[in-house]
Amino acid sequence: MKILVIVTHPNIEASNWNKSWVNELQKHDDITIHELYKEYPDENIDVAREQQLIEAHDRIIFQYPLYWYSTPPLLKKWFDSVLLYNWAYGPEATKTVGKEIGVAISAYGTEESYQANGSNRFTMEEILRPIQALTRFISAIYLPHFVLNDTSDVTDERLTQSSIDFVNHIKTVRSAEVVSK
Template identity: 55%
Template structure:
């Protein structure tokens, strides 16, 4: 299985969790790491190149830090420009059908803050529903997200463990087992 990780982190050099995840991902030859902010510092996305990259992989991972209950802006722009009618959706838009989509998300706040009654009032599952709706529209199989909460208070050991767990998760043949 070929895995494409589309990383959308506007400041990866200062990231602790996402940078550690990328370091761990680089150890695996069947994972392609595609860093949007490095590839497109001018935000001028090569749509054909991006579509071809997606077509060449079986599983697509959108990796990002959780920003204002969504993704960083370049991933949203990528979705707006790459997931076009006639390619990703519509009567002839079937290029992503039957591919798998996973979100890999890091949050600064703890898991307890992302639940009913918590500071943010909603679970991560609820807050990530727009991504699931996108997956439904483009015909991908939306797999459970990999979420790492509490980056502000995590130890180096917890972050390293999360990196290994993340790689194992996205390489798993059947995530539902």
């Protein structure tokens, strides 16, 4: 399985978690790392190149910090620019059919804060519904997400374990949709 991780962190060099995840990903030759903010600092997305990357991979993981309960702005622009009519959706669209799509996010809040009775009032599953809906709309398969909560609690041990867990997750995660086929 060919895995593409699309990293979208506006300031990856200042990130403990996302940078650590990328460093761990770099140890794996079977994973392609694609950092949008480094690739497109001017935010002028090369649509053809991005579509070729998607076509060349079976599993696409969007890695980003939770950003105002959503994605960073460049990832939203990427969705709008790359996932085009009759390429990703529409009567002649075939390029994303059956692709596996997942999300790996880091969130400042604790796991408890992402509950109906928590300070954020919504679960992570609810917050990620737009990505799940997008995935279904383009006839792809949504994978269970990977989330790291409480990112203010940074220790070397936690960074290391989180990075190992992240890579293991994206290599082994299975969707109920995939299993049921």
